[in-house]
Amino acid sequence: MTQEIGGFAALGLHSNILAALTAVGYEEPSPIQSQAIPVILAGQDMIGQAQTGTGKTAAFALPILSKIDPAKREPQALILAPTRELALQVATAFETYSKQMPGLNVVAVYGGAPMGPQLKAIRQGAQVIVATPGRLVDHLRRDEKVLSTIQYLVLDEADEMLKLGFMDDLEVIFEAMPESRQSVLFSATLPHSIRAIAEKHLREPQHIKIAAKTQTVSRIEQAHLMIHADQKTNAVLRLLEVEDFDALIAFVRTKQATLDLASALEAKGYKAAALNGDIAQNQRERVIESLKDGRLDIVVATDVAARGIDVPRITHVFNVDMPYDPESYVHRIGRTGRAGRDGRALLLVTPRERRMLQVIERVTGQKVGEVKLPNGQQVLDARIKKLTNSLAPLVADAEASHGDLLDRLTADIGCSPRALAAALLKKATNGQALDLATVEREQPLVPGAGGAPRERRERDSDRGADRGGERSEYRERRAPVPLTEGRVRCRTALGTRDGIAAKNLLGAILNEGGLAREAIGRIQIRETFSLVELPEDGLDRLLGKLKDTRVAGKALKLRRYRED
Numbered sequence: 001m002t003q004e005i006g007g008f009a010a011l012g013l014h015s016n017i018l019a020a021l022t023a024v025g026y027e028e029p030s031p032i033q034s035q036a037i038p039v040i041l042a043g044q045d046m047i048g049q050a051q052t053g054t055g056k057t058a059a060f061a062l063p064i065l066s067k068i069d070p071a072k073r074e075p076q077a078l079i080l081a082p083t084r085e086l087a088l089q090v091a092t093a094f095e096t097y098s099k100q101m102p103g104l105n106v107v108a109v110y111g112g113a114p115m116g117p118q119l120k121a122i123r124q125g126a127q128v129i130v131a132t133p134g135r136l137v138d139h140l141r142r143d144e145k146v147l148s149t150i151q152y153l154v155l156d157e158a159d160e161m162l163k164l165g166f167m168d169d170l171e172v173i174f175e176a177m178p179e180s181r182q183s184v185l186f187s188a189t190l191p192h193s194i195r196a197i198a199e200k201h202l203r204e205p206q207h208i209k210i211a212a213k214t215q216t217v218s219r220i221e222q223a224h225l226m227i228h229a230d231q232k233t234n235a236v237l238r239l240l241e242v243e244d245f246d247a248l249i250a251f252v253r254t255k256q257a258t259l260d261l262a263s264a265l266e267a268k269g270y271k272a273a274a275l276n277g278d279i280a281q282n283q284r285e286r287v288i289e290s291l292k293d294g295r296l297d298i299v300v301a302t303d304v305a306a307r308g309i310d311v312p313r314i315t316h317v318f319n320v321d322m323p324y325d326p327e328s329y330v331h332r333i334g335r336t337g338r339a340g341r342d343g344r345a346l347l348l349v350t351p352r353e354r355r356m357l358q359v360i361e362r363v364t365g366q367k368v369g370e371v372k373l374p375n376g377q378q379v380l381d382a383r384i385k386k387l388t389n390s391l392a393p394l395v396a397d398a399e400a401s402h403g404d405l406l407d408r409l410t411a412d413i414g415c416s417p418r419a420l421a422a423a424l425l426k427k428a429t430n431g432q433a434l435d436l437a438t439v440e441r442e443q444p445l446v447p448g449a450g451g452a453p454r455e456r457r458e459r460d461s462d463r464g465a466d467r468g469g470e471r472s473e474y475r476e477r478r479a480p481v482p483l484t485e486g487r488v489r490c491r492t493a494l495g496t497r498d499g500i501a502a503k504n505l506l507g508a509i510l511n512e513g514g515l516a517r518e519a520i521g522r523i524q525i526r527e528t529f530s531l532v533e534l535p536e537d538g539l540d541r542l543l544g545k546l547k548d549t550r551v552a553g554k555a556l557k558l559r560r561y562r563e564d
Helices: 015-024 031-041 056-067 084-097 115-123 133-142 158-163 167-175 192-201 229-242 255-267 281-293 326-333 351-364 376-413 417-428 436-442 452-463 502-513 539-545
Strands: 046-049 077-080 106-109 128-131 152-155 182-187 206-209 220-226 247-251 272-275 298-301 314-319 343-349 487-492 523-525 530-535
Touching: 015 056, 015 084, 031 046, 031 056, 031 182, 031 206, 046 056, 056 077, 056 084, 056 152, 056 182, 077 084, 077 167, 084 106, 084 128, 084 351, 106 115, 106 133, 115 133, 128 133, 133 167, 158 182, 158 192, 158 502, 167 192, 182 192, 192 502, 229 255, 229 343, 229 376, 255 272, 255 298, 272 281, 281 298, 314 326, 326 343, 326 351, 343 351, 376 417, 376 436, 487 539, 502 523, 502 530, 502 539, 530 539
Parallel strands: 046 182, 046 206, 077 128, 077 152, 106 128, 152 182, 220 343, 247 298, 247 314, 272 298, 314 343
Antiparallel strands: 487 530, 523 530
């Protein structure tokens, strides 16, 4: 649906920001953007209640960038995000929206990366800091004046931050900033703990609430494949072998990736082309026309370059790179399943992108089931099936039209008809392997095969504390400890294998159960389960409150632990 950029211009954004929006193809503001941008531009504190996928990142990034002075080489805006993944996404969005603002720099601050370059970027005057709370507190320990010039604060996904146990870190960060700052809080839900933060640290905030619209895409079969980033090209080639597609769009994040993947596909004999923002409009139109009339079968595109593509013969969408938000995912897969036809959408997911997959499922209201890489036998069967389908129509009149030629060739070469047929097949298949042993040698690595330690490191780095290994008072202790009077132990089936740390459970119980911190006793994390000490008084009521709670995307399901 094409709309006018004038919708953003009417909100009072800086002309440089409007130019950047035009360049990336943004059109009409979403409801949260229409309501939040004027409030933030006016300098008011705000609570925004909105789900991921409603455009909330732009709702705070655009007005803050409009107010920042690029000439001042000092941190002016701080955006706090609960996870490294979200921090990187938000930082990328700020960089995109500020492309027309010379001198403006953004730094992402998160655990699992060296601290030196992050602190250096801050001290050199990056105007926008996007950070996870734990790592930012580490920087404050080194330099307590890091945040002394902050004018604008955003807490993004505040409820998730508390579930991850960042309450104490947030208090440290609040104390390190000027009281005169403007503060904006975004949260999908507003439990008591979030309201308490707002009452303490926001000044007469305006409350904006946007109802989540469940996005569903009919007639499109959706699936995801777990893969490591360095295996994506091989995985795409493997999937194309077995997928019965007419035309396909493969989405990637960068211009260079469109060129690299398109080149790899062409080398394998596919009719493929790249489509990105550097391609001239007339060439873009030729690519789309070629896709429509069958001269091309695959287009590798960025989100911006693919806007407005409506080609009914597109049967498949490959999300080779994870989209930045669920709304982009819905737009992407909407390129297929058109004109009443069925479509299929495949999403490649790296271990550190599991959380975004869960967000996509929640926002779209649809389960994206998992599939596995095709094995060697499946690929061999698909190759033989394609060969069979291509030859079957030719058999009926082949002997009448080419029988005499067959007799002459077998006589001239001095071979049997079977040997000649085999030679012609070899030529027709262009050396493609059609035996199981060779096909299996071509197969890319299966995620997790011999790589469990790597996957576990990525998962732990994503979900663990941003403390660089700092010991937690809630860390598991193996020696049995007597229960404190008035408390009982409760058990959950979540443990370290699920990426759970003690602070995850603590944050979830504080956030959803409404308990004071001192009411919760020891938390013990094991590989396959965890134990939590909770007050015996009112336990049934508390467990009732927690029955729908999820931690790291999985059901908490706390139950009283019977130790006998």
